[in-house]
Amino acid sequence: MLLTRLIYVSDLNADVSFEAEQMLSSARKLNKSNFVTGALWFTGAQFIQVLEGGRHAVSETYHRIAKDTRHQNIELVSCNTVDERIFQDWSMGFFGDTETNRAQVLKFSVTDSLQPERMTADSLLAALRSLELSE
Numbered sequence: 787m788l789l790t791r792l793i794y795v796s797d798l799n800a801d802v803s804f805e806a807e808q809m810l811s812s813a814r815k816l817n818k819s820n821f822v823t824g825a826l827w828f829t830g831a832q833f834i835q836v837l838e839g840g841r842h843a844v845s846e847t848y849h850r851i852a853k854d855t856r857h858q859n860i861e862l863v864s865c866n867t868v869d870e871r872i873f874q875d876w877s878m879g880f881f882g883d884t885e886t887n888r889a890q891v892l893k894f895s896v897t898d899s900l901q902p903e904r905m906t907a908d909s910l911l912a913a914l915r916s917l918e919l920s921e
């Protein structure tokens with residue numbers, strides 16, 4: 787089975803309550819049992835998530851996530867086979883909406899608000915790698 791990395795972006799659905807801790811705790815258990823690793827950046831309004839693992843596991847996880855009503859306008863940014871994982875230590879590293887992380891946005895974006903639709907997959911990955919883990 788080929789190692790695969792998938793990146794997507796989505797918007798928070800403000801009509802449904804979203805508790806990061808609760809979602810992460812069940813997502814991490816599922817990811818661990820499926821050998822899926824990755825990182826999730828929540829800017830307060832948008833999600834940028836990287837999923838890494840076997841192609842079947844990543845695909846199945848993405849389809850489950852895409853059905854989740856806690857977010858909307860889900861757009862696939864990229865999905866490629868890769869030689870190695872970047873986030874191998876995290877069943878799902880979480881980057882929150884902190885001052886430090888907000889300050890990083892300008893480095894990768896044309897304004898000080900994040901516009902994932904104007905960023906390449908490489909730039910989104912670089913942005914995620916530059917952030918400070920929230921937990």
Ligand code: FAD
Nearest residue numbers: 802803809813816817833847850851853854855856857878
């Ligand atoms: P169930 O737990 O049976 O839930 C079915 C549906 O109910 C969900 O799709 C959702 O729409 C809704 N729901 C469930 N819990 C809540 C809640 N507390 N509040 C409101 N609605 C709820 N899962 C992973 O396995 N790995 C991940 O990396 C991952 N990342 C995620 C990132 C984001 C931004 C979001 C929003 C969710 C993520 N999830 C992740 C959770 C995923 O969407 C599924 O809820 C989870 O995988 C369980 O799948 P299930 O089919 O058993 O859903």
